[in-house]
Amino acid sequence: xxxxxxxxxxxxxxxxxxxxxxxxxxxxxxxxxxxxxxxxxxxxxxxxxxxxxxxxxxxxxxxxxxxxxxxxxxxxxxxxxxxxxxxxxxxxxxxxxxxxxxxxxxxxxxxxxxxxxxxxxxxxxxxxxxxxxxxxxxxxxxxxxxxxxxxxxxxxxxxxxxxxxxxxxxxxxxxxxxxxxxxxxxxxxxxxxxxxxxxxxxxxxxxxxxxxxxxx
Amino acid sequence: xxxxxxxxxxxxxxxxxxxxxxxxxxxxxxxxxxxxxxxxxxxxxxxxxxxxxxxxxxxxxxxxxxxxxxxxxxxxxxxxxxxxxxxxxxxxxxxxxxxxxxxxxxxxxxxxxxxxxxxxxxxxxxxxxxxxxxxxxxxxxxxxxxxxxxxxxxxxxxxxxxxxxxxxxxxxxxxxxxxxxxxxxxxxxxxxxxxxxxxxxxxxxxxxxxxxxxxxxxxxxxxxxxxxxxxxxxxxxxxxxxxxxxxxxxxxxxxxx
Numbered sequence: 333x334x335x336x337x338x339x340x341x342x343x344x345x346x347x348x349x350x351x352x353x354x355x356x357x358x359x360x361x362x363x364x365x366x367x368x369x370x371x372x373x374x375x376x377x378x379x380x381x382x383x384x385x386x387x388x389x390x391x392x393x394x395x396x397x398x399x400x401x402x403x404x405x406x407x408x409x410x411x412x413x414x415x416x417x418x419x420x421x422x423x424x425x426x427x428x429x430x431x432x433x434x435x436x437x438x439x440x441x442x443x444x445x446x447x448x449x450x451x452x453x454x455x456x457x458x459x460x461x462x463x464x465x466x467x468x469x470x471x472x473x474x475x476x477x478x479x480x481x482x483x484x485x486x487x488x489x490x491x492x493x494x495x496x497x498x499x500x501x502x503x504x505x506x507x508x509x510x511x512x513x514x515x516x517x518x519x520x521x522x523x524x525x526x527x528x529x530x531x532x533x534x535x536x537x538x539x540x541x542x543x544x545x546x547x548x
Numbered sequence: 549x550x551x552x553x554x555x556x557x558x559x560x561x562x563x564x565x566x567x568x569x570x571x572x573x574x575x576x577x578x579x580x581x582x583x584x585x586x587x588x589x590x591x592x593x594x595x596x597x598x599x600x601x602x603x604x605x606x607x608x609x610x611x612x613x614x615x616x617x618x619x620x621x622x623x624x625x626x627x628x629x630x631x632x633x634x635x636x637x638x639x640x641x642x643x644x645x646x647x648x649x650x651x652x653x654x655x656x657x658x659x660x661x662x663x664x665x666x667x668x669x670x671x672x673x674x675x676x677x678x679x680x681x682x683x684x685x686x687x688x689x690x691x692x693x694x695x696x697x698x699x700x701x702x703x704x705x706x707x708x709x710x711x712x713x714x715x716x717x718x719x720x721x722x723x724x725x726x727x728x729x730x731x732x733x734x735x736x737x738x739x740x741x742x743x744x745x746x747x748x749x750x751x752x753x754x755x756x757x758x759x760x761x762x763x764x765x766x767x768x769x770x771x772x773x774x775x776x777x778x779x780x781x782x783x784x785x786x787x788x789x790x791x792x793x794x795x796x797x798x799x800x801x802x803x804x805x
Contacts, residue, residue, distance in 0.1 A: 448650035451614050452709075456664035456716065457640025466667060470654045 337513040338522050348505030349526055355419065355501060356488045356530070359426040363487060364480075366427055367434025372464060374435065375442045385435070392432040397493050401425040405497040422494035430487045437479045441472030474542070481538040485531050492527075502526055564623070565590050565720055565751045566611060571620035573606055580606045582775035583620070588720075588753060593746045595762040596755045598772035599798060604755045605724055607772070611753060612644050612722050625719045640668050643713025647725040649705045651697040657684060657708045658693040661715045669716070683715035684708070687741050703734030707741055714745075721745065723754040727761075739765075759802055763787055771795045 338345070374385045392400065405421035408414075445468050453463040492503040506523035510516050566588035573581040580603045588594050596604040609615040611624055613635050622629040625642060629635045652660050658680050665676035684690050687707035697705050706726055713721060723742065727735040739761045746752055746765050756762060762769055762783060769786040771779045771794075779792045790796050 446648070446650070448646055448648050449652065452644070452646065452650035452652075452712075454639060455612055455614070455642065455644040456712070457668035458664060462667050466663065467652055471652075 334513065334515050335518050337509065337515060338518055341509045341512065341519075344505040344508055345502070345522060345526065347500065348502040348523075351499065351501035351505075352488070352491050352503075352527075353530065355422055355426070355491045355494060355499070359423055359430060359487055359491070360484055362423065362427040363430040363434055363483075366431030367438050370431065370435035371438035371442060374439055376460070388428075389432045389435060392428050393436075397425060397429045397490055398496060400429055401493055401497055418494070418497045418499040421497055422491070422499045426487060426490060426494075430483060430490070433483050433486075434480060437476055437483060438472065440479075441476035442468055444475050445471045477538060477541060481534060484534060488531055488534075489527060563590070564588060565592070565625060566753070567621070567623040568607075568611070568617075569621045571607070571610060571617045571622060573603075573610065573615065573618050580775055581610075581617070584772075584775075584777055586770065586777060588751060590751055591749045593750075593752045593754070593765055593767045594770060595766040595768070596753065596770050596772060597757075597759070597762060597798070598778075602772040603775040604770075604772045608722055608724050608753060608755050611720075612642050613638050614644070640664065640716055641719055643710075643716060643718035643721040645706070645709050645713060645721065645723045645726045647728050649697070649702075649709045649729070651705055651709055651712070653697050656694050656696055657689060657700070657711075660697070660708055661712045664712075664716055679715055680711075683711040686714060686744075687711045688737075701734060702730045703737040706730065706738045710738075710741055710745075720751045720753065723752065723756065725755050725757065727756065727758055757802065759787070759799075771798065773798070 370385045370388065373381045374389075376382065401422060404425050405416065405418065408416040408421065449467055449471070450463060453467050458467070491501055494501055495503040495507070498504070502523050506519045509519040509522075513519070564587045566586070568587070569585045571581055571584040572579070580601075582603075584603070584607060586594075586607075596607065598604045606615055610617050610622060610629070613624075613629050616632075616635075617630060620630065624638055627634055627638045627641075629638060652663065655663065658677065661680035661683050662673075662676040665671045665679055666673065669676075671679070681690060681693060684693055687710050689704060689707055689711065692700060692704060692708070695704075697708070700708065710721075710726075726742070727738050730738065735758065739758060742752070742754070742761070743765050754761075754766075764783075766783050768780055769783050770777055771786060771790075771792070773792075773794050779786060779790060779795045786795065787799065790799060
């Protein structure tokens with residue numbers, strides 16, 4: 333174990349960290365949007381759409397992210413869509429995979445809101461979308477937030493899978509350092525520590541938000 | 549109030565606030581309404597009574613389009629609710645007060661009362677809050693504007709719910725067992741507000757087990773049994789001299805307790 337190699341290669345770790353943060357931050361947003369839309373469609377009980385939503389969930393939760401990412405990247409190239417970048421392929425796979433889990437988290441939250449809230453809103457003249465955004469969603473916060481952030485943490489760590497299609501992120505840069513120094517211990521520990529540094533504040537922030545949300 | 553009308557068919561369709569005819573409703577195998585005809589005139593207070601399962605709540609929910617009749621015509625405030633395209637016109641023009649209050653827990657009393665004024669009526673925040681405070685004052689809760697539902701008693705919550713409906717300036721107010729979820733000592737404050745509304749000339753349809761409220765406030769009491777209107781009349785008629793044996797039995801049971 334040689335810690336001096338970590339500092340001498342800090343440029344690699346920094347660029348890896350940037351790649352990880354960029355992919356994770358974007359996928360958190362896109363995954364949440366997909367999750368919300370799919371949950372809205374599933375709970376709306378619109379015949380064909382609701383079933384399509386279900387099918388999407390089953391497919392993306394029932395297959396490994398690794399396979400999905402390889403399939404999207406190499407599958408696209410095979411279909412002649414050769415201008416897809418590794419970043420785009422990784423983002424699409426992460427969005428669809430994590431979005432499927434988030435859809436179920438949102439659905440559980442939406443269904444926990446009593447039906448009377450929809451009925452009261454309806455008689456008052458609020459439309460379904462207005463009711464969803466102003467009445468229902470705000471009430472799901474305390475139910476949804478803890479598992480949702482849990483999913484965000486998984487997402488951050490799952491970005492490491494993008495190493496298989498060659499996206500430049502923490503994991504890949506860690507391996508590059510190992511190749512240079514032939515010491516696996518310090519680089520892997522560093523990589524792990526950097527993931528932890530991203531994830532831990534998120535856990536703390538949620539705990540604080542939960543405590544704030546409690547009295548209301 | 550059942551005045552004899554010279555041209556019943558033609559006149560009632562125009563003047564009645566609510567006119568239901570031949571209304572049927574079933575939930576799966578259970579036929580809840582088996583052909584109900586009922587009319588409510590402007591300013592009239594009609595109280596629906598009957599055993600649970602008699603169809604009175606379903607009837608009320610059909611009147612505000614929370615349930616659809618399987619058959620029959622439903623006119624409410626000149627909107628034909630049996631016409632699926634036109635039925636949504638009713639929303640925002642009638643008020644509904646639920647047994648479980650159904651207040652928005654994430655909003656203050658004022659936030660509850662102003663939400664639809666802002667989102668549906670599209671009033672400015674200033675105008676909405678002014679109307680909202682007036683509505684809260686009408687139910688005696690002006691000083692609770694900034695309280696959340698969880699900080700209010702059941703009776704206060706139900707009064708906020710009434711204010712929320714009143715703020716929209718409804719043509720009709722519906723009440724679905726508004727006091728059934730309340731502790732006995734809190735019932736009076738809610739029925740008190742309802743009585744004031746009735747005196748002010750609000751058209752009201754009320755499902756309740758509060759026989760004293762029905763007796764003192766109703767213009768007409770409608771007794772439902774097995775999915776039909778079995779008997780109706782003034783409170784004096786229905787309570788004092790019920791024509792049907794089933795009505796007598798029901799009143800005997802509820803007035804005993």
